[in-house]
Amino acid sequence: xxxxxxxAVGGAEGVLRLAHAWHARVLAxxxxxxxxxxxxxxxxxxxxxxxWGEAWGGPPDYSEQFGTExxxxxxxxxxxxxxxxxxxxxxxxxxxxxxxxxxxxxxxRALHDYFAxxxxxxxxxxxxxxxxxPNDLRIGRWSWDGLQx
Numbered sequence: 001x002x003x004x005x006x007x008a009v010g011g012a013e014g015v016l017r018l019a020h021a022w023h024a025r026v027l028a029x030x031x032x033x034x035x036x037x038x039x040x041x042x043x044x045x046x047x048x049x050x051x052w053g054e055a056w057g058g059p060p061d062y063s064e065q066f067g068t069e070x071x072x073x074x075x076x077x078x079x080x081x082x083x084x085x086x087x088x089x090x091x092x093x094x095x096x097x098x099x100x101x102x103x104x105x106x107x108x109r110a111l112h113d114y115f116a117x118x119x120x121x122x123x124x125x126x127x128x129x130x131x132x133x134p135n136d137l138r139i140g141r142w143s144w145d146g147l148q149x
Contacts, residue, residue, distance in 0.1 A: 004056060004057025004058065004143065005056035005057055005107065005110055005111065005114070005142060005143060005144065006053050006056040006057040006058035007057070007058075008104065008107050009056065009102065009107070009111070011058070012049070012053060012058065014100070014102075015049045015052050015053045015056070015058065016045070016046065016049040017100045018049075018052070018096055018097065018100040018102070018111075019045045019046075019048045019049035019052065020045050020100075021095075021096035021097075021099035021100045022048075022092060022093050022096035023044065023045045023048070024096075024099075025092035025093075025095055025096050025099070026089060026092045029088055029089075029092055031084060031085050031088045032085055032088045032089050032092060034085065035085065035089075047062065047066050050062040050065065050066060051066075051072065051139070054139050055114065055118075055139050055140055055141060055142050056111075056114070056142055057141065057142075057143065062139065063139065068137065068138075068139075069137035069138050069139045069140070070133055070134065070135055070136065070137040072123075072139075073122060073123060073133045073137055074130040074133045075130075079127065081124070081127050082124075082127075083120075086119045086120050086124060089119055090112070090115055090116050090119055090120075093111075093112070093115045094108075094112055097111060097112075106144070110142070110143075110144050110146075113142075113146060114142040117140070117142075117146075117147065118140065122140060
């Protein structure tokens with residue numbers, strides 16, 4: 001593939017559309033919504049879109065404006081294991097791709113694989129304490145072939 005995942009999704013607009021669709025799905029899910037029960041940043045969806053966009057080969061908007069990979073992983077750490085929530089969040093993501101009218105099966109597979117990795121590996125890497133998160137993490141870059149070195 002000659003385009004990035006970011007470009008294939010439709011650039012910043014497409015990623016934002018997907019982030020809105022996912023956020024609506026998780027807030028409607030009785031298990032996943034628990035993660036947002038204590039509130040969330042008013043620009044959560046925009047920040048999420050910037051983060052995904054950067055991970056998928058788009059501009060470094062998240063890193064330049066909002067934070068680092070270390071800060072993101074710390075936000076998701078110290079909550080213990082939550083496998084059911086993770087699996088349901090992934091299912092919400094898969095449904096959100098349909099809601100956002102992404103049709104290309106190769107694109108959907110690459111994005112699913114990214115989201116599953118980000119959810120079950122990266123964000124779940126320090127279930128006991130945010131203090132366990134290394135200080136030098138970088139946003140995982142994902143392409144059609146998976147995680148890039």
